Amino acid sequence: MSSLSKSVAGLALIAALSSASSCASTELARDGFDQQSPRDLIVLGRIKTLSYEATNDPDDILGHGWITAELHVRKVISGKPPSRSLIVRYFAHSTFRDDRTFRLRLRRIESGQYLICSEGGIGARCE
Structure with a gap:
């Protein structure tokens, strides 16, 4: 050869x-x-950060925290959101870009807000 x-x-x-x-x-x-659970939503949308609440963990060098944001739903893939604008929370060390559309799995929590479910790695697990 x-x-x-x-x-x-x-x-x-x-x-x-x-x-x-x-x-x-x-x-x-x-x-x-x-x-996903039948109670979950799967949507495409853009996220605008509203607030960040640090965990203040001295061992967390990346600075993870709970982020509250407004999600503007552009397309519903699964489920029925109550509106095209939802308040969401997620656990991360940085915010989502506000100039990109993301595919997200959401689960409604007791506060009436929606939790962005992590599909692996760090974040909120919706099991």
């Missing part, structure tokens, strides 16, 4: 492995959204 053939075969193997890895992570991400 020539060195050119070996290079092409190597590149083909890398491409195949990368594609399989990408598909697997996409499926895992979809599964997290698809396994």
Whole structure:
């Protein structure tokens, strides 16, 4: 086998492995959204930060806290929100960008606000 053939075969193997890895992570991400409770909402929307409440944990070098925001719903994927403007809370070390649309899973909490459910990593788990 020539060195050119070996290079092409190597590149083909890398491409195949990368594609399989990408598909697997996409499926895992979809599964997290698809396994929601019937009381959850799944929406597309933009978020405007209203307030940040620090945890003041001396061991937390990233500064996580509870963030309250206004969510402007652009599209409903699942569920029936009471309005196109919802007050939401989430746990994070930084805010969502206000110039991007995000896909979010929400769960109503006792205060009447909605919790943005984490699909992994740090954040509120809605199980």
